[in-house]
Amino acid sequence: MSEDNYLNAGYSLRSWFLTTDHKRIAILYFASLIFFFFIGGAAATMIRIELATPQADLVSSDMYNRLFTMHGIIMVWFFLIPSIPNTLGNFIVPLMIGARDLAFPRLNLLSWYLFMLGGTVTLFAILAGGVDTGWTFYTPFSTLYSNSYVVLAVAGVFIAGFSSILTGLNFIITFHRLRAPGLTWYRLPLFIWSLYATSVILVLATPVLAMTLVLIAVERVLGVGIFDPRIGGDPLLFQHLFWFYSHPAVYIMILPGMGVINELVSCFSRKQVFGYKFVAWASMAIAAVGFLVWGHHMFVSGQSLLASLVFSFMSFIVAVPSAIKVFNWTATLHKGSIHFDAPMLYALAFIGLFTIGGLTGLFLACLAYDVHATDTYFVVAHFHYIMVGGMVTAYFGGLHYWWPKITGRLYSEYWARASAVLIFFGFNLTFFPQFVLGAEGMPRRYHVYPPEFQVWNVLSSGGAVILAVAYLMPMFYLGYSLFFGRRAPANPWNAPGLEWQTPSPPPEHNFDTQPVVTRPPYQYSPDFEAEPQNA
């Protein structure tokens, strides 16, 4: 494999840090995200160790508050939101739609620099002494009472927000303008549809967060602001503005995962995705209706009862398209020819965990039960099932699926399957007990807790150890494969997608000849045995 590809196109630092090649930018994002994932993961580990006993023994309360804030901020804005869109998306999108690059390659690079700048500022805030507001920055605590580096952290998130906006903008324009000849909307892979929906949210929700963060900074710096209850300001206004972004942001964190699962389920059942149009439009419906549900975070906050009623109703509505997707994935398996390769194991784990996360979401959408469950571990467990059980699992699945394309190497199937299974068990052991804790009434963000909750906390902490090991494993076998893995063929899964029709790793210019699309996506032949092609 001596041919030219994007990896050997240049070895200088300049060729990486000033690149406008979407594939290299994806790699830059990938490396940065691993770094942030480990910081966030380290904080999570400390939290779980501390919670193994009811008393405070490892860290002080101030430190504990800083840990969970750091865990939240890093994981949400510096891992989950950019995870699939900016690594797998950046790499695969132009290949999938037969384009030479994204529409605005320099904007893409700028987006990475903004991301890193935001990350650096946030890390600086953490190193300087930390932030203790929780990732939600609720006023008036964050503006008038917290003695920590709120403005700095807010600035970091603000900058990273613009990185998100630029990515979303770039994707939307790319999907509209750069599709290969013949690639009509309904011939697009569902991964593209889900990224389109994600981008809509990125572009339309993030600016509201940006403004809200500015208002926090203003209030903190001036000592007076529009959320200040002392001058008649309403702290609930902050919550409305914050959740207008942050609830749709939850869909930013799951839609790309759903998109990956479509690709995996289809490939490893060697079948078209069942109900393509329904799945495609379900993504768009989630993006749209997802904007109408934010008030379900505020059922006990004192917002008007009518508002609670409307938001609860909308929250149930938004669950419908998610249910449609789950049913369609299951139906895709029917009469398939199912291969249990590592990516498929991740996909199956995703379906299970996402469904549990989704169903427990209904508990929280349900007004009367939410009064009991909100701000308890029930919520913590619920969103970890969606974001970690869902998004991170999908991320790993997609990473394994496209690993041969990205690196040109094959990883160890044995270890990959082992880690998939271990992640599934470790995850459930960590987070299922938290549902019980929440139903029992243990509030979240508690550093010390009544002793009767200990049993479940110990289980959860034990699971966290397994989960941590399971998340470390891919580091080793994927890292090993980079240097010693077998060379990957262009199309190891014998998949019909455009990204597989170019060598692995792809050349700098993606395709030697402009591909032309003549048929719908997911036209799989039953087997992995490749027909002789590219010979």
Added chain:
Amino acid sequence: MTGWRPPLALVLAWFALLALLALTVTLAYVPLHAFNAVAALTIGTIKAAIVAAVFMELRARGPRTFVFAGAGLFWLGILLWLGMMDFLTRT
């Protein structure tokens, strides 16, 4: 040196905008109670529509640009509608 004159549509739009500005300031001093706010925002919307249609050339663009321009406004509507709903219906 041909064609340096501004198109008539631009000039008309400009005059219309300045006229509307004068109108809205005048109306602000006429006691109309609740309708002062309505008048101010209606005239503001008309001015915005003129800027969008003529200066931003939206009238010469296809449906896709309309959708993109409209999406921002539509979501702004969601934010204001559901956001205000709470504050208007508190007991």
Added chain:
Amino acid sequence: MPDAVAPQFISVRHRDETAELGMWVFIATEVLLFGGLILGYLVYRHAYPAAFAAASRHTEIVIGTANTAILLTSSFLVAWAVEVFAAETRKICAGLLWAAIVLGMTFIVLKGIEYAGEYREHLVPGIDFNFKANEANGAQLFFVFYFVATAIHALHMLIGIGLLAVMATLTWRSPSTRHRAALHSTALYWHFVDLVWIFLFALIYLPGRSS
């Protein structure tokens, strides 16, 4: 001048239309950026109508109106410049852009004068604020909104002025089709800044004038 198109595009037209569409998406983002502030304004105007009217009467309507007229005119000039963008009229085009920039700077200067006046009248929350006691709270909320909104708008103005200056210089030197697309996007941005001001003007300066 040969006009190389980046490899992801098929043609000049493809590239230019894509750039314009990108600017529209960016404008949609910007609408929501100001949207958050406007929600805050509406909520508090609903809660403290009298205080908002009183606070609004303390703003400088003469400067506000003049600034609106200035901005509308500069928008008109930029739209005109887009229409006459061509090699043979490049100097006229650049001149129009410079005129728009001068108007933009005038806007900023007037805004500064207004800020100074408000500082003298003790209307700056957090630094020096003093208002009739029974309406102080609502008025303070109004002025927090006022300063944040106008400052962010002014920041957009400064960015716009910078972009226009770059475009004016480029147009003066050698207009090409690439510059036409860039000018078009810049103009869209400038008009958007104008649009935002139209609404800020109605929300900030007009309420409470008749009572």
Added chain:
Amino acid sequence: MWREWIPFWHPGVSPHGGDVDLLFVGLLFASALVLGLLFFLLALFCVRYRASNAIDRGHQTSKSWHWEVSWTAASFVCFLALFVWGAVIYFQIYRTPPDELSVFVVAKQWMWKVQHTGGQSEINALHIPISRPIRLVMASQDVIHSFFIPALRLKHDVVPGRYQDLEITAEKPGHYHLFCAEYCGTEHSGMTGEIVAMEAADFAAWLTQQAPSGPLAQEGGALFRELGCSGCHGGGSKVHAPPLEGLYGKPVPLADGSFVTADDKYIRDSILLPRSQIAAGYEPLMPSFEGKVSEDQLLRLVAYIKSIGGQRP
């Protein structure tokens, strides 16, 4: 420890606790059904259609309106039912409390201060008689807190800048957890307490054992004079200020022609923001007491004005 560890289940002890528990069981049941069906199908398909199994895979369908419409409709109907169920109970939980036995709760970093109308005060504890609705009037002195009693399946945020009414009833005597559920700073997890629900007789005995510094209203009366309120609002004052006797609970005509009921919130607002709602026929002369009175003192003043509510002016 007063509460033995029982796996998973502590029944709710409030009147609606049973409803919430039933709702929870209903949700669990529905979820289990869906999850069971899904896992069964996943397992079935995975085994039956594994690649190595030579089985008839003919007549594949890639889409079916029939199926799509049915499961969309089915999910929708189920969700709608759950929505209505949850909403009905929610309105019971948060119904506006009748003017029952009132207890004042002030939340501040990081404690719950409780004031009974008789003047008895507690910190991080709340004694209540069972089977009797108690109206809590809650206020926060600093940040947002959340009053959470898991055993009553009840929670409400306490937002600074306003009073929050909440009705609680415990039906069984016992000690129950009180948590702060909204993150409020360093000692958030230390902002816990206990709810002690007692038989009515025990509660009465408990009240008498406490050494009240004086009934709340009486302390409020003292404050009323101390702060100079009586100088204007007292009888025989030269200043033209509205008399407060007989005010509580009555509609007050305002200068702008509207009416407002003189409830806790109105009195609180009138002390802090006196000129926001001017009573008809009076000059807006009263200075604001914002920053001059604490939430504790406000509660006492409100209690005092309430106590003179029955008197004729």
